[in-house]
Amino acid sequence: MRSAGAGLRRCDKNDFEAFADMQPSSSPAQTSPRANLAGWLYVSPLVLVLAPFFVAPILVVLAASFFATDGFGGLTPGFTLASYVEVLHSALTLKLYLATIKFTVLTWVFTLIIGFFVAYFLVFHVRNQLLAIGLFLLCTVPFWTSNIIRMISWIPLLGKEGLINQALLGVGVIHQPLEVLLFSDLAVVIAYVHQLTIFMIVPIFNSMARIDKKLIEAAIDAGARRFDIMRLIVVPMSKSGIALGTIFVVSIVMGDFFVVKVMSGGGSASVVSAFYEDVGVLQYPTAAASAVLLTLVLVAIVSLILRTVDIRQEITR
Amino acid sequence: MSAVAANMPETAVPSTTRAIAPSKGGRPWTFYVLAALFTLYVIALYGPMFCIYILSFQDIRGGLVFPMKGHSLHWFVDLFTQVRTGDVKGSFDRSIKLAVIVTVITVVVSFLAGLGFRKRFRGDTFVFYMMIGSLVAPGLVLGLGTGLLFQALGLNASWYSSALGAQLSWTLPFGVLVMFAVMSRFNHVWEEAAYDLGASRWQSIRLVMIPVLAPGLVAVALFGFTLSYDEFARSLQTAGSLNTLPLEIWSMTLNVTSPSLYALGTVTTIVSFVVIGASLGSIVLIQKKRGSSAKG
Numbered sequence: 001m002r003s004a005g006a007g008l009r010r011c012d013k014n015d016f017e018a019f020a021d022m023q024p025s026s027s028p029a030q031t032s033p034r035a036n037l038a039g040w041l042y043v044s045p046l047v048l049v050l051a052p053f054f055v056a057p058i059l060v061v062l063a064a065s066f067f068a069t070d071g072f073g074g075l076t077p078g079f080t081l082a083s084y085v086e087v088l089h090s091a092l093t094l095k096l097y098l099a100t101i102k103f104t105v106l107t108w109v110f111t112l113i114i115g116f117f118v119a120y121f122l123v124f125h126v127r128n129q130l131l132a133i134g135l136f137l138l139c140t141v142p143f144w145t146s147n148i149i150r151m152i153s154w155i156p157l158l159g160k161e162g163l164i165n166q167a168l169l170g171v172g173v174i175h176q177p178l179e180v181l182l183f184s185d186l187a188v189v190i191a192y193v194h195q196l197t198i199f200m201i202v203p204i205f206n207s208m209a210r211i212d213k214k215l216i217e218a219a220i221d222a223g224a225r226r227f228d229i230m231r232l233i234v235v236p237m238s239k240s241g242i243a244l245g246t247i248f249v250v251s252i253v254m255g256d257f258f259v260v261k262v263m264s265g266g267g268s269a270s271v272v273s274a275f276y277e278d279v280g281v282l283q284y285p286t287a288a289a290s291a292v293l294l295t296l297v298l299v300a301i302v303s304l305i306l307r308t309v310d311i312r313q314e315i316t317r
Numbered sequence: 318m319s320a321v322a323a324n325m326p327e328t329a330v331p332s333t334t335r336a337i338a339p340s341k342g343g344r345p346w347t348f349y350v351l352a353a354l355f356t357l358y359v360i361a362l363y364g365p366m367f368c369i370y371i372l373s374f375q376d377i378r379g380g381l382v383f384p385m386k387g388h389s390l391h392w393f394v395d396l397f398t399q400v401r402t403g404d405v406k407g408s409f410d411r412s413i414k415l416a417v418i419v420t421v422i423t424v425v426v427s428f429l430a431g432l433g434f435r436k437r438f439r440g441d442t443f444v445f446y447m448m449i450g451s452l453v454a455p456g457l458v459l460g461l462g463t464g465l466l467f468q469a470l471g472l473n474a475s476w477y478s479s480a481l482g483a484q485l486s487w488t489l490p491f492g493v494l495v496m497f498a499v500m501s502r503f504n505h506v507w508e509e510a511a512y513d514l515g516a517s518r519w520q521s522i523r524l525v526m527i528p529v530l531a532p533g534l535v536a537v538a539l540f541g542f543t544l545s546y547d548e549f550a551r552s553l554q555t556a557g558s559l560n561t562l563p564l565e566i567w568s569m570t571l572n573v574t575s576p577s578l579y580a581l582g583t584v585t586t587i588v589s590f591v592v593i594g595a596s597l598g599s600i601v602l603i604q605k606k607r608g609s610s611a612k613g
Binding site: 031035036038039040041042043045046047049050052053054055056057058059060061064114117118120121122125135137138139141142144145146147148149150152153154155156157159161162163166194197206226247248251254255256257258262272275276279284287288291294295298302 | 344355366454
């Protein structure tokens with residue numbers, strides 16, 4: 001009875017959507033002044049927060065990148081490209097970008113593989129809906145706890161006297177504790193993957209959950225093998241989830257500094273961790289110029305990804 | 318994100334169509350491989366966290382790694398009494414207060430924006446991309462910009478002004494995205510019915526939309542609270558002279574090498590778990606209440 005009720009409600013909703021689809025699609029150009037006013041009234045609080053705390057700070061950083069400095073944190077308003085010349089000419093910049101790209105690509109590959117298969121497992125292999133939601137929540141709970149704490153929680157495991165080294169020594173695989181486990185690039189990537197896989201799981205889970213199971217049954221009836229179903233149905237239909245997850249992972253890794261700083265033990269640096277050091281010694285214009293360049297790179301990457309998927313359509317669908 | 322899951326039971330597909338081909342009948346070998354992968358993932362997700370919770374209960378001889386040296390609450394006492402570990406109590410208070418303020422603002426603003434984005438209006442794409450920009454911009458850069466802005470305007474940076482705004486630039490995009498997911502599952506017929514029965518716009522929001530969307534709003538509140546409570550990069554340059562808890566933890570990771578650090582991790586995670594539990598619990602409660610009143 002209950003499922004019939006749910007089916008009915010769902011049916012109603014679909015009918016309504018079908019009805020809405022028949023209406024001439026209202027592009028922004030066709031909206032009435034009244035609708036425009038109402039829309040802006042509803043989003044005005046959002047705009048009133050984002051204007052001073054997102055748009056203005058970005059403009060301030062942009063302005064600061066053109067200012068001169070006295071070297072003690074004082075800024076002289078003006079227009080000079082000196083900071084950009086300095087940043088672009090420094091061999092360090094290239095090194096920082098290469099390191100950042102290395103971390104980003106490695107993290108992206110691992111979070112994508114793990115995230116994709118975890119989502120696939122939850123959507124297609126867990127038969128009980130409640131259990132699937134429960135397991136999904138189990139994956140999301142750590143997202144709501146402190147990132148810093150989750151990062152330092154690797155210390156007792158990866159350290160020189162950590163559990164992993166103790167176990168390997170105990171088994172006799174190694175005779176000297178491995179030092180590359182903690183305070184290394186490996187530790188940085190582990191911490192990133194640990195924190196960010198959830199950003200892949202959630203959007204991929206969402207787009208996979210929308211795949212009509214009848215499609216897969218039809219494919220099986222038509223003689224498709226498991227691999228073909230994956231390649232021809234599941235992957236293309238979860239593309240938007242993958243794109244969304246990629247935006248999250250790439251922008252967080254490229255904008256991060258504390259994981260690099262702590263987990264590499266100071267041995268590695270990324271663009272933003274160098275920015276952090278610059279700010280620490282009050283080199284605001286150089287830091288700002290480097291931040292502007294990074295933002296441009298990020299915008300380019302994100303808009304490339306957005307070309308493949310209309311994320312607003314995706315979320316509201 | 319979670320709102321999607323939280324709202325699933327309501328619009329759930331009947332369970333008969335749920336049993337899909339690859340797992341019909343006997344389990345294929347891929348099931349066991351993926352189940353193993355999933356288990357490993359969950360262990361790797363929670364394992365390290367539980368290590369530090371356990372290690373925080375050592376006695377005074379305790380170190381940063383296993384084996385456990387005794388059992389006591391020494392490092393928790395140490396955390397709140399020692400000057401060496403900084404102003405943990407004060408920063409804890411501030412973080413909770415700030416998170417509550419951020420939560421209230423996030424819920425109200427996200428709800429309104431969610432209402433606004435239901436219909437197209439001129440400039441909606443601009444507002445949408447402004448929000449996405451605020452989400453993906455490097456937090457430290459935004460924080461520095463906000464800090465410099467306050468400096469240029471002659472205002473003092475503090476946790477309740479500049480840090481509040483900086484955190485909202487992070488929690489609001491999340492809140493609105495969750496609202497999108499929630500709103501897309503809202504059946505507009507109910508709202509139409511309210512109007513047909515003579516409800517005003519405000520009445521339809523208060524008496525129809527808010528009760529129906531309550532679980533989603535709780536989810537937005539959960540995001541607002543936890544993202545603010547754990548926020549670090551955007552607060553670093555904007556909190557002024559008084560630290561929030563994550564900033565305190567950050568400075569401890571650089572100076573303190575005792576299990577106090579782990580004790581702080583345990584304390585802050587308990588707070589997070591209480592908030593998560595309360596949120597998810599109230600979502601389940603609302604859904605249950607609905608189920609029983611629908612039957613009766």
